[in-house]
Amino acid sequence: MRSRETSSASIIRRSVIGLAVLSLVAAACGGDDDDSGTPAVTDAPTATDAPDTTDAPDTTDAPDTTDAPDTTDAPGEMTGMIVQPGVCGLGNGEAATGTPIKLGGAATNIPGVDFTWIPKMAKIYFDCVNENGGIYGHPIEYSYEDGAPDPAVWSAIATKLVETDKVLAIVGNTSLLECDVNGQYYADHGYHPIIAGVAPGCFLSDQWSAVNMGPYYSNLGGAQAALRAGATGKLVVASPDQPGMDFNNTSVQDIAIQEGLDFEGILETVPIADPAGFAQRLVQAAGEGGGVVLNFTGPTVLPLLQAISEQGLVDSVIWASSTPPNDPSVSAALKDCCGTDWDGKFLINAEFNVLDSGLPDNNKMIELHDAAGADFPISAFSQFGYVIGKWTTEALLRMGEGADYTVETVNQAIFDLKDAESDMICKPWYYTNGSSANVSNNTDRTVTPQDGNMVQVEDCFEIEAIAKDDAKGINGNPLEEIRSNEG
Amino acid sequence: MTHANPTDNRLPSILTAATPRRVITFVAFVLIALLLLPIVLSAFWMKIMFEMAAYSLVTLGLGLLVGRTGIYSLCQVPMMAAGAWIALRVHYLVDLPFPLLLLISGLLTGLLGIVIGLPAMRLSGLYLALVTLMAAGAITLLLTVVKFPNGGDGFWGFDKLNSSGQNILPRPSSATSDIAFYRYTVVVAAIGFLVAAIHITGKPGRAWASIRQSEVTAVSAGVNTTLYKLWAFALSAAVTGVAGGLIVAGTGVTTNQFPVEQSITLLAVVLLGGVYNLWGAVLAAFFLRVFPQILDKKLGLPVEVLTMLFGVGVISTLAMQPKGVVEDLTNLGRFVGSKFARSERAEHEGVAT
Numbered sequence: 001m002r003s004r005e006t007s008s009a010s011i012i013r014r015s016v017i018g019l020a021v022l023s024l025v026a027a028a029c030g031g032d033d034d035d036s037g038t039p040a041v042t043d044a045p046t047a048t049d050a051p052d053t054t055d056a057p058d059t060t061d062a063p064d065t066t067d068a069p070d071t072t073d074a075p076g077e078m079t080g081m082i083v084q085p086g087v088c089g090l091g092n093g094e095a096a097t098g099t100p101i102k103l104g105g106a107a108t109n110i111p112g113v114d115f116t117w118i119p120k121m122a123k124i125y126f127d128c129v130n131e132n133g134g135i136y137g138h139p140i141e142y143s144y145e146d147g148a149p150d151p152a153v154w155s156a157i158a159t160k161l162v163e164t165d166k167v168l169a170i171v172g173n174t175s176l177l178e179c180d181v182n183g184q185y186y187a188d189h190g191y192h193p194i195i196a197g198v199a200p201g202c203f204l205s206d207q208w209s210a211v212n213m214g215p216y217y218s219n220l221g222g223a224q225a226a227l228r229a230g231a232t233g234k235l236v237v238a239s240p241d242q243p244g245m246d247f248n249n250t251s252v253q254d255i256a257i258q259e260g261l262d263f264e265g266i267l268e269t270v271p272i273a274d275p276a277g278f279a280q281r282l283v284q285a286a287g288e289g290g291g292v293v294l295n296f297t298g299p300t301v302l303p304l305l306q307a308i309s310e311q312g313l314v315d316s317v318i319w320a321s322s323t324p325p326n327d328p329s330v331s332a333a334l335k336d337c338c339g340t341d342w343d344g345k346f347l348i349n350a351e352f353n354v355l356d357s358g359l360p361d362n363n364k365m366i367e368l369h370d371a372a373g374a375d376f377p378i379s380a381f382s383q384f385g386y387v388i389g390k391w392t393t394e395a396l397l398r399m400g401e402g403a404d405y406t407v408e409t410v411n412q413a414i415f416d417l418k419d420a421e422s423d424m425i426c427k428p429w430y431y432t433n434g435s436s437a438n439v440s441n442n443t444d445r446t447v448t449p450q451d452g453n454m455v456q457v458e459d460c461f462e463i464e465a466i467a468k469d470d471a472k473g474i475n476g477n478p479l480e481e482i483r484s485n486e487g
Numbered sequence: 488m489t490h491a492n493p494t495d496n497r498l499p500s501i502l503t504a505a506t507p508r509r510v511i512t513f514v515a516f517v518l519i520a521l522l523l524l525p526i527v528l529s530a531f532w533m534k535i536m537f538e539m540a541a542y543s544l545v546t547l548g549l550g551l552l553v554g555r556t557g558i559y560s561l562c563q564v565p566m567m568a569a570g571a572w573i574a575l576r577v578h579y580l581v582d583l584p585f586p587l588l589l590l591i592s593g594l595l596t597g598l599l600g601i602v603i604g605l606p607a608m609r610l611s612g613l614y615l616a617l618v619t620l621m622a623a624g625a626i627t628l629l630l631t632v633v634k635f636p637n638g639g640d641g642f643w644g645f646d647k648l649n650s651s652g653q654n655i656l657p658r659p660s661s662a663t664s665d666i667a668f669y670r671y672t673v674v675v676a677a678i679g680f681l682v683a684a685i686h687i688t689g690k691p692g693r694a695w696a697s698i699r700q701s702e703v704t705a706v707s708a709g710v711n712t713t714l715y716k717l718w719a720f721a722l723s724a725a726v727t728g729v730a731g732g733l734i735v736a737g738t739g740v741t742t743n744q745f746p747v748e749q750s751i752t753l754l755a756v757v758l759l760g761g762v763y764n765l766w767g768a769v770l771a772a773f774f775l776r777v778f779p780q781i782l783d784k785k786l787g788l789p790v791e792v793l794t795m796l797f798g799v800g801v802i803s804t805l806a807m808q809p810k811g812v813v814e815d816l817t818n819l820g821r822f823v824g825s826k827f828a829r830s831e832r833a834e835h836e837g838v839a840t
Contacts (some may be wrong), residue, residue: 151738152738199650
């Protein structure tokens with residue numbers, strides 16, 4: 001027995017030594033072999049490589065909107081865009097049958113945080129584009145992945161989209177984490193995603209461009225609205241306890257310090273387990289007359305608002321919010337649960353227009369959403385998805401008829417996109433203007449629930465540009481530089 | 488179907504009984520993982536294989552506790568987080584070679600394992616599982632409050648003005664690419680399995696086996712049960728801590744990716760894979776990281792189906808095959824092997840006649 005054990009142990013020890021040697025060999029030979037297959041960074045389109053926008057096809061080539069299939073809502077005024085307001089792509093009513101243009105996206109989907117509504121709406125728009133001429137006859141083949149906020153998951157998703165699915169562009173990504181994980185990977189492979197940004201990293205370079213402004217700036221917009229409504233003493237901001245949210249809360253901290261108010265940032269696990277207790281905590285933190293900015297999605301914030309109402313805390317502080325609850329289903333649910341308690345008392349920073357604006361793009365989005373029998377409500381998220389679809393289509397159409405659709409050309413077209421318009425936003429959008437940060441959507445509205453609807457209470461206003469001030473502990477934001485480059 | 492004999496307490500393992508044939512199988516498996524898989528699999532699947540390789544150390548750690556000593560711990564996932572946290576913090580404090588960083592991460596996590604194990608010494612079964620679950624909750628809560636270090640100052644090293652939500656450790660200079668780091672991870676995992684095998688075949692393994700069968704008998708036989716139970720906790724935590732170090736360099740980590748409930752899923756897959764055989768840990772890692780991707784990407788099924796599948800799998804494993812799926816696969820291999828040998832023999836006899 002002993003000799004057998006000794007023999008076994010000896011074999012195992014020899015194996016350990018063998019593997020240690022193997023380890024050294026593997027480490028030495030491993031090299032960077034999968035780097036060799038990837039395009040060099042210099043292959044990626046850069047701002048300096050960007051052709052002049054005068055190279056874009058003459059917009060006079062755009063099909064006459066009179067060719068557009070008749071929708072119940074008439075298209076809006078003609079713009080400099082190929083894709084006209086309230087129209088899907090070329091709008092010629094002919095199904096696209098050419099070689100598909102493959103696009104891919106991905107979104108975070110965990111309990112309490114579902115961003116898949118954005119790629120879902122983009123897909124609905126692309127399907128409509130395909131029924132209306134596609135990209136000069138080429139249909140857009142769009143698919144999306146979803147995942148939890150785990151870096152391994154997002155790294156794998158990017159690899160799948162780029163190397164397995166071989167999509168030509170990354171479109172509609174909305175993730176709590178991706179901008180921190182995949183920036184270098186996309187740069188190495190020549191991709192410039194057009195996204196809805198959440199993580200702060202999505203707004204710090206022109207590797208990406210978000211159609212929205214993200215929670216950092218939207219929280220700030222909510223805080224501005226709360227201050228204008230008379231919040232005094234202290235500002236509190238509450239966000240989901242997710243990666244990057246500490247940083248997102250600091251925008252409210254900056255404006256609180258600037259205005260001489262106290263500040264408290266709170267991170268809460270979502271879905272909120274005890275809305276009543278959390279409501280008490282928020283009110284206690286802000287103090288009488290203070291301001292509270294909530295940074296949660298519609299489905300997460302509703303039970304909290306109901307708990308606030310049930311405890312008679314609606315008037316204790318000024319309640320504001322970042323964009324996500326700009327959703328008619330939220331205002332309708334608030335009317336059902338709480339009557340008129342919340343009318344005019346929940347100031348939501350709206351990165352996009354109210355959903356019942358009656359304007360062509362909004363109407364088209366609602367029409368498409370209803371026709372598709374979508375399994376998600378109409379909300380700000382669906383607006384994000386709609387404009388992502390619309391502007392990606394515009395970028396592809398600006399490449400001109402007969403263009404060669406490759407990763408390089410398609411991403412160059414997306415990167416070059418400027419003067420992208422929609423009645424959902426306050427001013428034209430661009431992919432990048434060469435600033436040190438990238439927040440092209442930086443002008444918002446404020447909306448509030450009123451009798452079961454969301455109504456606008458403040459027209460377009462600029463999100464506060466705050467200068468860094470180390471002495472006061474203000475981190476600051478780059479909006480002044482961005483606006484100066486906008487000209 | 489083969490039904491396990493509940494009184495059969497042998498510990499069948501390719502490594503515990505390191506016959507030359509089994510050693511060759513192990514080396515062949517490692518070589519296939521190192522050399523063949525990177526050639527045949529796409530970049531996407533190689534990322535998943537990296538996760539499987541790293542998580543095989545986590546399942547190995549839990550398998551050692553459950554299978555060898557009969558300790559049911561629900562604290563393995565927070566141990567992995569602790570390993571990642573320690574690796575990040577040590578890296579910020581001092582620039583060390585990566586293997587040394589992994590070693591320190593393993594050792595310090597092993598110490599943490601002893602701390603968790605100490606109060607659990609007088610408990611067993613459900614009560615012990617409950618205590619380790621509470622410990623897991625405490626570690627997760629602590630991590631939620633202090634977060635992973637991201638380059639900030641002070642002991643905790645978290646700076647909220649750092650906009651990145653991801654915390655990542657630089658990979659070793661010899662393995663910066665995904666494939667190279669996957670190979671590095673496979674080698675580290677193989678070493679981890681061999682270290683575990685050395686323990687199992689040596690004095691600790693015999694002590695654990697006697698504790699598992701009857702702690703009273705073990706004490707009467709002169710086994711220092713406290714020492715060897717703590718040893719098991721330490722070894723289990725140490726290999727898991729190394730896995731944490733590999734994961735934080737391979738893909739990075741975030742605070743919320745180590746929920747307590749994941750420890751329960753981990754226990755389920757480890758039981759499903761098989762706790763009495765080290766290959767069971769590899770199979771469990773496959774169930775944990777690769778199987779969900781096959782369900783989602785290849786079969787188009789929602790990942791939520793996994794919870795049901797694991798539930799059904801664990802019930803059927805406990806009821807019909809306590810040695811796990813790995814034993815079924817072993818039996819299948821033996822069956823195919825015997826059929827093959829029989830037909831070969833028949834062919835030889837036919838030629839002879």
